[in-house]
Amino acid sequence: MKTITLGSTGITVPQNAFGALPVQRVNMDTAVQMLRKAYDGGMRFFDTARAYSDSEEKMGEAFGKWNSPKRDQIFIATKSTAETPEKLRADLETSLRNLKTDYIDIYQLHCVKQCYRPGDGTGLYEVLQEAKAQGKIRHIGITAHKIGIAEEIAESGLYETLQFPFSYLATERDIALVEKCQKNNVGFIAMKGLSGGLLTNSRACMAFMLQYPVLPIWGIQKESELDEWLSYFDAEPEMTPELDALIKKDRAELLGDFCRGCGYCSPCSVGIVINQCARMSQMIRRAPSENWLTMQWQEEMMKIERCTECGACMKRCPYELKIPSLLKKNLADYKEILAGKII
Structure with a gap:
């Protein structure tokens, strides 16, 4: 090493x-x-x-x-x-x-x-x-x-x-x-x-x-x-070459605005678990697990509908992400995944 x-x-x-x-x-x-x-x-x-x-x-x-x-x-x-x-x-x-x-x-x-x-x-x-x-x-x-x-x-x-x-x-x-x-x-x-x-x-x-x-x-x-x-x-x-190709594929899919899961955005005034919900789509696809589709996580994801867009999370986010938009995008994708049970 x-x-x-x-x-x-x-x-x-x-x-x-x-x-x-x-x-x-x-x-x-x-x-x-x-x-x-x-x-x-x-x-x-x-x-x-x-x-x-x-x-x-x-x-x-x-x-x-x-x-x-x-x-x-x-x-x-x-x-x-x-x-x-x-x-x-x-x-x-x-x-x-x-x-x-x-x-x-x-x-x-x-x-x-x-x-x-x-x-x-x-x-x-x-x-x-x-x-x-x-x-x-x-x-x-x-x-x-x-x-x-x-x-x-x-x-x-x-x-x-x-x-x-x-x-x-x-x-x-x-x-x-x-x-x-x-x-x-x-x-x-x-x-x-x-x-x-x-x-x-x-x-x-x-x-x-x-x-x-x-x-x-x-x-x-x-x-x-x-x-x-x-x-x-x-x-x-x-x-x-195989690892280089994998890295290029991941960069093509993931570069841009994505949540790193650090949690500095919390707490949320309406109880959204932001650091998981804001990257749920990626986690389901990259770390497949039925656990992401349990009733508990469905309830957590539906809390996104209560988002008031107060902006407090964005002020705390070290990556300056537009968190309300990111949450809504993940919720829409999550609903489609639930409907089709695509993991």
Whole structure:
């Protein structure tokens, strides 16, 4: 497996890392088992966040009791959505306790609305500098979903890593962002490598990632998924004509406005589960399951008819999608699927 160095951090790890958002959905024993298996299988970089409910605690249980030298071989990244210095300091202390560690390798501002800078009046960057000077964090990172903000971050000279969505559905501008980060010695951490579950061929996803100087963090919830990613340590996928054709087909079908399922649009004032309903058509076709046609999901989809088009979801959507229109399009398609039972 190829290795990658994350910009100026000096952190060098295999180009195959663990995204720990999904472990909040499994019990403690299962999470600990998977995290340790990931380490034993070759993964060295693990990404979590305060926003991922008990994900940090599970990672702490898995790795916090491992004494040196293993801790020195594990690189932990976490994040805070704090918008005040007081909350950021509190989040950092909570993360240190949860992770059962004296330091965090990369501490990231999470899903930012701007490129935070020293002297901008928020005080957030100053807290990061303070924490780094105290040895509580080793490197300063940031995550963004909006390309314009990400580009500003990459050029700012302030952040050692940038985490941004990147998959084989990437646009030319997304790829240019990767190149900009490389030029400015900013480590690029690639989230949403499966585009929120829309991409289902892990071999194609990995082969694509290996062409770029990025560190993909795969969201892993099941041991079978972990086994798939770990298998690539023994045999790296190559970009074959077959995989290239599959990628081109997916790009033709999916490029444009599609929901990544991040959930930042929620809550909905009328109770619509936006991050599932806005991509239901694609999920049914790309991850076929009778479960999408149950009475429960039929009821959820019919809530779209109650949409008031208040616009609150659009203001929160990091991808600036026209969500009400997207929901209605998915509902119309869903009704046709129900009528014909096409899966």
